[in-house]
Amino acid sequence: xxDVAIIGVGLTRFGERWEHGMRELMAxxxxxxxxxxxxxxxxxxxxxxxxxxxxxxxGQEHVAALLSDQLGFKNIPAVRIENACASGGxxxxxxxxxxxxxxxxxxxxxxxxxMTDVTTxxxxxxxxxxxxxxxxxAQGITFxxxxxxxxxxxxxxxxxxxxxxxxxSVKNHLNAVNNEYAQFRKKISxxxxxxxxxxxxxLKVFDCSPISDGxxxxxxxxxxxxxxxxxxxxxxxxxxxxxxxxxxxxxxxxTEIKATQIAAADAYKRARMxxxxxxxxxVHDCFTIAEVMAMEDLGFxxxxxxxxxxxxxETALGSKLSxxxxxxxxxxxxPVGATxxxxxxxxxTQLRGEAGQRQVSGAEVGMAHNVGGSxxxxxxxxxxxxx
Amino acid sequence: xxDVAIIGVGLTRFGERWEHGMRELMAxxxxxxxxxxxxxxxxxxxxxxxxxxxxxxxGQEHVAALLSDQLGFKNIPAVRIENACASGGxxxxxxxxxxxxxxxxxxxxxxxxxMTDVTTxxxxxxxxxxxxxxxxxAQGITFxxxxxxxxxxxxxxxxxxxxxxxxxSVKNHLNAVNNEYAQFRKKISxxxxxxxxxxxxxLKVFDCSPISDGxxxxxxxxxxxxxxxxxxxxxxxxxxxxxxxxxxxxxxxxTEIKATQIAAADAYKRARMxxxxxxxxxVHDCFTIAEVMAMEDLGFxxxxxxxxxxxxxETALGSKLSxxxxxxxxxxxxPVGATxxxxxxxxxTQLRGEAGQRQVSGAEVGMAHNVGGSxxxxxxxxxxxxx
Numbered sequence: 001x002x003d004v005a006i007i008g009v010g011l012t013r014f015g016e017r018w019e020h021g022m023r024e025l026m027a028x029x030x031x032x033x034x035x036x037x038x039x040x041x042x043x044x045x046x047x048x049x050x051x052x053x054x055x056x057x058x059g060q061e062h063v064a065a066l067l068s069d070q071l072g073f074k075n076i077p078a079v080r081i082e083n084a085c086a087s088g089g090x091x092x093x094x095x096x097x098x099x100x101x102x103x104x105x106x107x108x109x110x111x112x113x114x115m116t117d118v119t120t121x122x123x124x125x126x127x128x129x130x131x132x133x134x135x136x137x138a139q140g141i142t143f144x145x146x147x148x149x150x151x152x153x154x155x156x157x158x159x160x161x162x163x164x165x166x167x168x169s170v171k172n173h174l175n176a177v178n179n180e181y182a183q184f185r186k187k188i189s190x191x192x193x194x195x196x197x198x199x200x201x202x203l204k205v206f207d208c209s210p211i212s213d214g215x216x217x218x219x220x221x222x223x224x225x226x227x228x229x230x231x232x233x234x235x236x237x238x239x240x241x242x243x244x245x246x247x248x249x250x251x252x253x254x255t256e257i258k259a260t261q262i263a264a265a266d267a268y269k270r271a272r273m274x275x276x277x278x279x280x281x282x283v284h285d286c287f288t289i290a291e292v293m294a295m296e297d298l299g300f301x302x303x304x305x306x307x308x309x310x311x312x313x314e315t316a317l318g319s320k321l322s323x324x325x326x327x328x329x330x331x332x333x334x335p336v337g338a339t340x341x342x343x344x345x346x347x348x349t350q351l352r353g354e355a356g357q358r359q360v361s362g363a364e365v366g367m368a369h370n371v372g373g374s375x376x377x378x379x380x381x382x383x384x385x386x387x
Numbered sequence: 388x389x390d391v392a393i394i395g396v397g398l399t400r401f402g403e404r405w406e407h408g409m410r411e412l413m414a415x416x417x418x419x420x421x422x423x424x425x426x427x428x429x430x431x432x433x434x435x436x437x438x439x440x441x442x443x444x445x446g447q448e449h450v451a452a453l454l455s456d457q458l459g460f461k462n463i464p465a466v467r468i469e470n471a472c473a474s475g476g477x478x479x480x481x482x483x484x485x486x487x488x489x490x491x492x493x494x495x496x497x498x499x500x501x502m503t504d505v506t507t508x509x510x511x512x513x514x515x516x517x518x519x520x521x522x523x524x525a526q527g528i529t530f531x532x533x534x535x536x537x538x539x540x541x542x543x544x545x546x547x548x549x550x551x552x553x554x555x556s557v558k559n560h561l562n563a564v565n566n567e568y569a570q571f572r573k574k575i576s577x578x579x580x581x582x583x584x585x586x587x588x589x590l591k592v593f594d595c596s597p598i599s600d601g602x603x604x605x606x607x608x609x610x611x612x613x614x615x616x617x618x619x620x621x622x623x624x625x626x627x628x629x630x631x632x633x634x635x636x637x638x639x640x641x642t643e644i645k646a647t648q649i650a651a652a653d654a655y656k657r658a659r660m661x662x663x664x665x666x667x668x669x670v671h672d673c674f675t676i677a678e679v680m681a682m683e684d685l686g687f688x689x690x691x692x693x694x695x696x697x698x699x700x701e702t703a704l705g706s707k708l709s710x711x712x713x714x715x716x717x718x719x720x721x722p723v724g725a726t727x728x729x730x731x732x733x734x735x736t737q738l739r740g741e742a743g744q745r746q747v748s749g750a751e752v753g754m755a756h757n758v759g760g761s762x763x764x765x766x767x768x769x770x771x772x773x774x
Binding site: 056060063076077084093128132242262376 | 388408440445446447451453455462463469471477480484485489512518521524525628631759763764
């Protein structure tokens with residue numbers, strides 16, 4: 001495998017983008033990314049596109065070919081990747097492999113989701129397709145209900161409290177205030193979270209990431225030619241992925257995401273690093289409990305210790321390990337097919353030193369962690385600014 | 388790139404499989420394929436799964452992880468590929484690249500679609516997601532209507548007749564009679580097609596591939612170790628893909644699929660072959676006109692000449708070029724996410740000499756041609772029995 005770098009990134013503002021359809025969102029993020037990389041559409045050899053449930057949200061499948069057309073790529077191979085909420089991370093990994101294997105030089109990876117054309121109820125049902133439809137959802141549980149089960153068990157086993165979960169949301173909303181692309185740019189309090197409506201006990205509205213529209217695009221190239229295009233290429237040191245059962249009932253434990261543990265172990269090994277080497281990380285906080293479990297499964301905390309540490313401010317912006325500086329899924333928004341690529345956008349932006357008021361000083365190595373469903377897919381990327 | 392071989396294939400019977408859900412279909416085809424390859428689930432390093440619209444058909448996204456779990460693969464990377472009706476061919480190509488690049492040895496590629504849990508109207512609407520939802524389908528055209536436009540223009544420009552289109556269906560139904568996995572094993576006549584109900588003029592019910600349930604799985608390995616598992620590995624000589632606009636209105640011509648032409652040209656070049664070298668081909672006959680256009684775009688006939696040639700029997704089973712020996716999408720059935728891999732199954736079965744009563748004698752080189760939507764994706768594979 002040869003070394004791979006991200007040479008360009010582009011993002012749309014996340015949120016309720018009533019005025020734009022999916023193709024406009026794709027184009028908006030894509031044009032940013034191509035300009036950022038200093039390339040034209042003619043340079044691109046293959047494109048991976050990711051959406052989770054565009055068929056159910058807007059009736060559109062076959063979105064990679066549409067992305068290719070919208071960005072003016074002429075007749076190149078276009079491949080849609082769908083791995084639920086880990087679609088973006090999975091697409092990024094396919095792009096990484098396409099470049100790393102030597103098959104292609106310039107590869108574009110783009111994720112998008114247009115979720116606000118349906119009702120919240122319809123969106124929640126569509127998102128249930130990330131879990132086991134036949135053995136879970138069809139039996140009556142909702143997708144938030146799956147994470148509520150995990151939260152309940154985590155509280156039972158480790159004494160995690162609802163206030164500690166709320167602290168995840170408070171931190172991520174605070175980070176989002178300084179992200180101009182974020183859906184929610186408003187500071188909230190623990191009490192705001194505690195007072196918000198119950199969705200699936202113990203998870204309240206402010207424990208849950210929102211329904212969002214948005215797109216994110218990244219441009220990859222071999223590191224050896226990356227500087228031809230860009231002065232600050234960000235090297236992907238590791239790109240690792242693992243899977244697990246769709247259904248929670250078939251897992252060994254409810255309080256961990258085994259796919260995250262396996263993907264992280266593989267990533268640390270490939271990058272020749274340990275959790276101590278990571279300065280910033282975007283973790284998959286689809287629900288507050290998900291960030292707590294991620295911090296443990298990624299090796300930053302022992303199992304059962306993360307919730308208190310987060311509540312104590314150990315992962316706030318500018319601490320030794322800054323977590324979800326973009327605002328995470330909770331604060332920045334969660335257009336599901338775009339999220340994994342937006343995470344990479346944030347890490348690239350931080351490692352370049354271009355994160356403005358939310359810049360973490362001295363960030364050297366970053367990680368992006370993207371989860372599909374209730375943990376049936378996990379993708380972990382480790383990146384650093386190329387020397 | 389190192390040489391890649393298919394060492395195992397498995398298929399379910401295609402049709403209205405009321406008694407089985409998607410996970411059972413996956414398992415049925417998958418177990419066949421693993422047994423055929425002489426491997427166990429522990430040998431598999433990565434799995435690509437393909438469905439087109441499982442979200443809309445049965446509410447289930449995230450199907451590659453489900454496939455991985457159903458086949459007992461433990462926590463390996465699982466990636467769903469969706470490129471409309473070319474999802475299967477696109478997944479096969481990703482598997483080919485994963486092995487060919489040297490990243491992985493044993494890779495499983497599985498396609499499935501469970502289409503009969505919804506009404507025919509709902510299924511047709513879901514399939515419309517293969518075209519341009521915003522600029523075509525939302526304006527009122529149906530998916531068969533898109534191919535009807537192409538048929539009308541082909542008839543106008545080249546004098547193609549409805550009876551010639553009907554001959555495609557008659558040939559493919561005849562081939563399906565001897566395929567025990569086929570949905571329709573009944574000989575039909577030109578008059579049967581002409582008398583069937585109009586769907587979108589000039590296409591009648593018997594010009595259209597059916598709504599089907601089914602799954603197909605293939606196992607890939609480097610050619611250099613393929614004989615460790617299998618006495619008759621089938622080498623993939625070329626795996627090529629191209630894209631085009633989703634919308635017909637943006638294409639240069641209605642009578643050709645440019646993505647097919649580009650993918651075919653690339654495949655011939657990589658395989659160092661011409662159309663004359665191909666003895667059997669599975670082409671994407673989602674509608675009868677699609678087979679006519681494919682025979683021209685793949686270089687077997689000049690533009691405008693294929694329809695008469697097919698009607699004259701030039702592509703019947705056992706002729707110099709046997710086309711859609713499996714029965715094609717029309718006769719064998721078209722569970723959209725499985726079709727591209729089923730095409731490879733047929734070519735492998737023929738090249739091994741295991742096709743029973745539909746065996747083409749002396750078949751040396753085969754091609755599989757898979758199209759997404761009205762031509763926004765095309766994938767072409769060329770295969771031969773390894774020496």
